[in-house]
Amino acid sequence: MNLPLGLTLTVVLLVGNGFFVASEFALVAAKRHRLEKTAAHGSRAAAAAVKGIRELSLMLAGAQLGITLCSLGLGVVSEPLIAGTLAPLFHTLGLPEAAAHAVAFVIALSIVTFLHMVIGEMAPKSWAIAHPERSATILALPFRGFTVAVRPILTALNGVSNLLLRMVRVQPRDEISNPRTPAQLQRLVEESRRLGLIETTDHAVLTQILRAPAAGIAALVAPADGIVAVAADASCQEVIDACARTGRTRLIVRDGSGTPAGVVHVRDAYLARRRGAGSRAGDLAYRLPELASTTSVSEAVAALRAAHSQLAVVRTPDGALAGLISLDDLLSTLLIPA
Known part of the structure; x- marks a missing residue:
């Protein structure tokens, strides 16, 4: 060659x-x-x-x-x-x-x-x-x-x-499969802490992450009587004033019966006022997802992400308004030890 x-x-x-x-x-x-x-x-x-x-x-x-x-x-x-x-x-x-x-x-x-x-x-x-x-x-x-x-x-x-x-009694597999249950992962975390492989703070955070998704959201709900809201017919300036007074960027919009009908962002109020369109809070509001008070943290996070919303209305099993819950509060349960 x-x-x-x-x-x-x-x-x-x-x-x-x-x-x-x-x-x-x-x-x-x-x-x-x-x-x-x-x-x-x-x-x-x-x-x-x-x-x-x-x-x-x-x-x-x-x-x-x-x-x-x-x-x-x-x-x-x-x-x-x-x-x-x-x-x-x-x-x-x-x-x-x-x-x-x-x-x-x-x-x-x-x-x-x-x-x-x-x-x-x-x-x-x-x-x-x-x-x-x-x-x-x-x-x-x-x-x-x-x-x-x-x-x-x-x-x-x-x-x-x-x-x-x-x-030799080994069962072959056609694809990689290594699922772990929360209980198995918790045992791994506990054993890692016992052997000194992770610090106490890391152990606390990991334990919280494993436990929080199955926990209910009831303890995280902001009570209904503490909700800051504006009427659906509130003007853009009234929304801006309410946000400035309360320090909040999002406000609940209530309909004529007082039921939360959506949420309005102060940014949208500023833009509408600049356009001079004469929009009301109800026109600028976007829909709030509703959750049952028995919903778990993981289910609530999934629902809010699917709805692209930062807030959700929480109702009791009989349909009464329990309050509001925010995505920030839900995610904090995964990262901040109890």
Whole structure:
């Protein structure tokens, strides 16, 4: 084999090895929910990556097959090529033919091993770990195409490896699954604190985070009699004056019966006054979501985020107005120890 062709094949094999290494680490490190979100917006590459994660065992087998083939190719093509090129040079320097071949082989092996580790292994691995979702999306389609082409071989190899695992009573899995219940996580936190792996303040915050989502919101509700409100027919100036007087940027808007009908932001009142549109508080108000007093913190946070609202009306089980709750108060229960 001539030198230009051999060097070209060497570069192709190194790039191929790096491709399979990056594909392997990208699928393992990528967050599935992020890829699913991208796939939902029509990305075929992200959809292919999600399918790869669902068949992780088979895809990893494909990566290992590709890496093995490229490594064998480097051993068959690159090492003999470099050794064959260097051996005559050492022979002309006076080394015996056997010694010249031995020295050339050692140098060739060192060069190929170095290139294989740096270009074919470490660099693509670091890139895939640093940008898992991006690398998984970029590599998903060609990598999945390769695995589809060699699927019969991979299925056979995977079946043999799974059989060996079952023989030692290990149940193989096709995708990464590591869910933890709150109780399990709490035990991990307690054990970490006992061993001195986390500080007391970190332990308190983590414990609060684990306990708060299941707690009810009743203790966080601002009573109905403390609600600062304006009438639905209040002018923009009246809204601005009320905000200045109370120090609040949002005010509840009550309808004719006194029931909270929405919330108005002082910013909207300023903009409406500047336009001179003659808008009233009811015209500027946006709807408030309603929650039951028995709602949990996690459910309340989800409801407020879904409604894009900072406040919610809370009602008792019989439908009476209990008060208001804010997203800030809900989130503070996750971060501030009781």
